[in-house]
Amino acid sequence: RPGLGDSAQKGESCVCACGSVLCFYSELKGQQLFASEMRNVANFLSCCLFSSLTLSLFLCLPVDVLKSGIDILVGTPGRIKDHVQNSKLELSSVKHVVLDEVDHMLDMGFAEQVEEILGSSYKKGSENNPQTLLFSATCPRWVYDVAKKYMRAEYEQIDLVGKKTQRTATTVEHLAIQCRSSQRAGVLGDIIQVYSGTHGRTIVFCETKKEANELAMNASLKQDAQSLHGDIPQKQREITLKGFRNGVFEVLIATNVAARGLDIPEVDLVIQCSPPKDVDSYIHRSGRTGRAGRTGICICLFQRREEDLLKQVEHKAGITFKRVGVPSATDVIKASSSDAKKLLEAVPPSAVDYFRKSAEELIDEKGAVAALAAALAHISGAAHIQQRSLLNSTAGFVTMVLKCSIEMHSMGYAWRGLKEQLGEEVDNKVSAMRFLKGKMGVCFDIPVDELSNIQEQWRDTRRWQLSVASELPELEEYPQEAARGFSRFGNSRQGDFKRNSWFKSGNRGL
Numbered sequence: 001r002p003g004l005g006d007s008a009q010k011g012e013s014c015v016c017a018c019g020s021v022l023c024f025y026s027e028l029k030g031q032q033l034f035a036s037e038m039r040n041v042a043n044f045l046s047c048c049l050f051s052s053l054t055l056s057l058f059l060c061l062p063v064d065v066l067k068s069g070i071d072i073l074v075g076t077p078g079r080i081k082d083h084v085q086n087s088k089l090e091l092s093s094v095k096h097v098v099l100d101e102v103d104h105m106l107d108m109g110f111a112e113q114v115e116e117i118l119g120s121s122y123k124k125g126s127e128n129n130p131q132t133l134l135f136s137a138t139c140p141r142w143v144y145d146v147a148k149k150y151m152r153a154e155y156e157q158i159d160l161v162g163k164k165t166q167r168t169a170t171t172v173e174h175l176a177i178q179c180r181s182s183q184r185a186g187v188l189g190d191i192i193q194v195y196s197g198t199h200g201r202t203i204v205f206c207e208t209k210k211e212a213n214e215l216a217m218n219a220s221l222k223q224d225a226q227s228l229h230g231d232i233p234q235k236q237r238e239i240t241l242k243g244f245r246n247g248v249f250e251v252l253i254a255t256n257v258a259a260r261g262l263d264i265p266e267v268d269l270v271i272q273c274s275p276p277k278d279v280d281s282y283i284h285r286s287g288r289t290g291r292a293g294r295t296g297i298c299i300c301l302f303q304r305r306e307e308d309l310l311k312q313v314e315h316k317a318g319i320t321f322k323r324v325g326v327p328s329a330t331d332v333i334k335a336s337s338s339d340a341k342k343l344l345e346a347v348p349p350s351a352v353d354y355f356r357k358s359a360e361e362l363i364d365e366k367g368a369v370a371a372l373a374a375a376l377a378h379i380s381g382a383a384h385i386q387q388r389s390l391l392n393s394t395a396g397f398v399t400m401v402l403k404c405s406i407e408m409h410s411m412g413y414a415w416r417g418l419k420e421q422l423g424e425e426v427d428n429k430v431s432a433m434r435f436l437k438g439k440m441g442v443c444f445d446i447p448v449d450e451l452s453n454i455q456e457q458w459r460d461t462r463r464w465q466l467s468v469a470s471e472l473p474e475l476e477e478y479p480q481e482a483a484r485g486f487s488r489f490g491n492s493r494q495g496d497f498k499r500n501s502w503f504k505s506g507n508r509g510l
Contacts, residue, residue, distance in 0.1 A: 073089075073091075077105070077110050077113035077114055077117060078113060080117055081113050081116055081117055084116070084117055091117065091118070091120060091121055092120045092121060093121075094118075094121045094130050095130055095131065096130055096131045096132075096133070097118060097121065097130045097131070097132045097133070097150070098132075098133045098134075098135070099114070099132075099133070099134050099135070100135050100136075101135070101136055102134040102135060102136040102139070102143060102147070103136045103138055103139060103140060103143050103280065106143060106146045106147065111146070118150065122149075122150060129150075129152070132147075132150045132151050132155075134147055134150075134151075138280040138283055138284070140280070144157075168283055168286050168287065168317055168318070168319055169286070169287060169290045169291075169296075171290035171291075171293065171294065171295050171296060172286055172287075172289055172290035172295075172296045172297070172298050173295070173296070173297050173298070173322070174286070174298050174300070174319050174320070174321050174322065175297060175298070175299045175300070175321065175322050175323075175324050176299070176300045176301075176302060176310055176321035176322070176323050176324070177191070177299060177300075177301050177302070177323075177324055177325065177326055177393065178301075178302055178303070178304065178323075178391065178392050178393065179301045179302070179303070179326065179392065179393040180303055180392055180393065180394065181303060183388075183392075183393045183394055183395065184215075184273060184301060185214070185215060185218045185220060186220050186386070186395060187301070187326050187388065187393045188204065188215065188218065188220065188221060188271065189218070189220035189221045189222055189223075190220075190326060190327045190331075190332050190385075190388075191271060191299060191326065191327060192221065192222075192223060192251060192269065192271070193222060193223075193327070193332055193335050193336060193339075194327040194331050194332060194335045195268075195269050195297050195299065195327075196250075196268045196269040196297075197268075197335060197338070197339050198222065198223060198250070198339040198343075199247075199250065199339070199342075200250065200268035200269060201244070201247075201250060201252075201264075201266060201267045201268050201269075202223070202250060202251045202252070202267070202268065202269040202270070202271065203251075203252045203253075203254060203264070203267055203269075203270050203271070203285075203288050203289075204225075204251065204252070204253040204254070204270075204271045204273065205254060205255070205256070205270070205271065205272045205273060205285050206253060206254070206255055206273050207255070207273065207274060207276075208255070209227075209229040209230065209231050209255060211273070212227040212228070212229050212253045212254060212255055213227050213229075215227075215253045215273075216251075216253045221251060223249070223250040223251045224248075224249035224250060224251065225249060225250070225251035225252070225253055226240050226243070226244070226249055226251075226252060226253070227252075227253045227254065228240055228241070228252055228253070228254040228255070229254060229255040230255065240252070241264070244264065245264060245265070252264075256281060256284075256285075264288060265291070266294065267288050267289045267291070267296065268289065268296060268297070269289060269296065269297050269298075269299070270285060270286055270288050270289045270296065270297070270298040270299070271298075271299045271300075271301065272285055272286075272298070272299070272300045272301065273301050274300075274301060274302060274303070274306060274309075275300055275302050275306050275309035275310045275312075275313050276309075276313075277309065279312065279313050279316040279317055282300075282313050282317060283317055285298070286298040300313070300321065304392070304478075307478065323472060323474075323475070324471065324472050325389075325390025325391065325393075325399065325469070325471060325472030326388045326389070326390060326393040328387075328388075328390070328470060328471070329385045329386075329387050330470070332385050333385065336377075337376055340376045340379040341376070343379055344376075344379070359371070387448045389432065389445045390443075390469055390471070390472040391432045391434065391443065391444075391445055391472070392432060392445075394445070396447060396448055397431075397445040397446065397447060397448060398445065398446060398447075398448050398451050398468060399443055399444070399445055399468070399469040399472070400443065400444060400445075400446060400454075400466060400467065400468055400469060401436070401441060401442075401443045401466070401467050401468075401469045401473060402414055402417065402418065402441055402442050402443070402444070402464060402465070402466050403436070403440060403441035403464070403465045403466075403467075404417070404440055404441050404463060404464060405440075405462060405463050405464075406440075406463075407438070407439050407440055408435070408439050408440070408441075408442070409439070411433055411435070411442060414433065414441075414442045417463070417464050418430065421457060421458055421459065422454060422457055422458065429446050429447065429450050429454070430444045430445070430446055431444065431445050431446075432444055432445045434475050434476065435475065435476035436473050436474065436475060436476070437473070437474040437475060437476055438476075439476060443469055443473055443475070451468070454466075
C-alpha cells in the first residue's frame with residue numbers, strides 16, 4: 001500500500017488507495033454490496049466506501065487502519081472529489097481504475113469531475129499509468145474516443161453484445177400501447193393490474209419530477225406507489241428503495257435516477273410513459289426487468305405523434321414492439337379476480353369464523369355464487385371498471401372490428417357498408433377508424449352507450465362482419481398523407497380524424 005501523503009505527515013488525516021472504483025449511482029447499498037463481494041473474493045483486502053449520504057467517510061475499517069492506506073476505494077465522482085480537494089484522500093499511487101456506467105461518467109456532467117480526480121494518476125505517454133477498466137451497457141462511438149485519454153493505445157475491447165442486432169436482454173418482452181397524455185394516469189392502474197398484479201414489482205419511468213409526483217398520488221392505482229427523483233433527499237431515497245425491495249409497496253415511479261446501477265431484484269414490469277429520444281435510455285430502463293435469468297415485460301406508452309420515436313427505438317435497439325391495446329374490462333376483471341382469490345386463500349381459519357354468520361346471511365339473501373362474486377369484486381377493487389378504446393386508450397369508448405370479404409382500397413367503402421345498415425347518423429358515432437393489416441377490414445371506436453343500439457341494428461352479411469374487439473388487431477401503418485393531415489385539419493374528440501370534407505375524396509377515417 002502507498003504511504004501517507006504530505007498532508008498526513010503534517011499530522012492531518014489522509015487515506016491513500018491502491019485501486020479505485022467510480023460509480024455513476026450514489027445508492028449506498030450498491031456500493032456496500034461491491035465492497036462485500038470484494039472481501040469475499042480476497043478477505044485480506046481493505047475496502048473503503050464514499051457515500052453521498054453524508055460528508056463524512058462511510059468506512060468499512062477502523063480509522064487507524066485506514067491511515068496506513070487502503071486497497072480499494074468505491075464511490076461517486078462528486079464525493080471522492082470533495083475528499084481529494086480537502087486533502088483527505090491521496091490517489092497519486094492508484095494502480096487500477098474502474099469506471100462504471102462509463103457513457104455517463106465521461107459525458108459532460110461528470111467528465112470534469114473524473115478528470116480532476118484522476119489527473120494526478122495519469123501522465124501522458126507514461127507506461128506506469130493505472131490499469132483502466134471501463135464498463136457500460138451502452139457504449140456510443142464517442143465513448144471510445146474519449147476513453148483513449150485514460151487508456152493505452154493497445155487497449156482491449158470486450159463486447160458481450162457483439163454484432164447481435166438486439167441490444168436489449170432477450171428475456172424482456174417489449175410492448176407498445178398508444179395512449180394520449182390526458183389518459184395516462186387512468187390507464188396505468190389497469191396496465192399494472194393485468195401485467196404485474198397486486199403483488200408484483202413495477203417501475204414506472206417518467207420524464208419529469210412533477211409527473212412522477214402526480215402519478216404516485218394517482219387514485220386509479222390500486223397498488224401502493226412512491227416516487228423517486230433528484231429532488232428527494234438521498235436518505236429518503238435509500239428508505240424508498242429499501243421499502244420497494246422489501247415489498248412495503250409495489251410500484252416505484254421514477255425519473256432516470258432509477259434507470260442505472262440500482263440493485264432492485266425481481267422487477268416484473270417496467271413502464272415507460274413515453275418513448276425516450278435517447279435510445280440508450282430505453283435500453284437502461286428496460287434492463288431493470290428480465291434480470292438474472294428471469295423474464296420481464298417492458299411497456300412503452302406513446303401518442304400518435306410519437307410513432308416515429310417508437311420506430312427509432314425499434315431500429316437502434318434492434319427490437320420489435322408488439323402493439324397492444326389498453327387492457328379491456330374483461331382482462332382487468334380476470335386479473336383482479338385471480339389476485340382476490342389469492343387473498344382469500346391467505347385468510348387464516350381463525351379470522352373466517354368471525355364472518356361466518358354474516359356470510360350465511362348473505363348466502364340466504366343473494367345466493368352463494370352472487371354473494372362470493374360481489375365479495376371478490378370489492379376485494380379486487382374492480383367494482384367500477386371503465387371501458388377504454390383499444391386504439392388510443394380513451395375512456396368511455398369501445399373498439400369494434402368490421403371485416404370485409406374483399407380488400408378495400410379506401411375507407412369510403414367501409415363507411416358505405418356501415419351506413420347501409422346504421423344510417424347517416426353513424427358519422428357522429430364512429431371515430432378513429434384504421435385499416436386492418438391487409439386492408440380486409442377496419443376497426444374504429446364508438447361510445448360505450450351506443451354499443452347496444454348498434455348491435456341491435458346490425459346484421460352480418462357475406463360481405464361484412466361486425467364484432468367487438470377483444471384485443472387490438474394488427475393494423476396498417478399510418479399513411480404519410482394522413483400524418484400530415486393531422487396538422488391541417490386538427491384532432492377529433494379522440495385524437496384522430498372524424499368524417500369531414502377531406503374524407504369525401506374517399507379517405508374517410510384514419
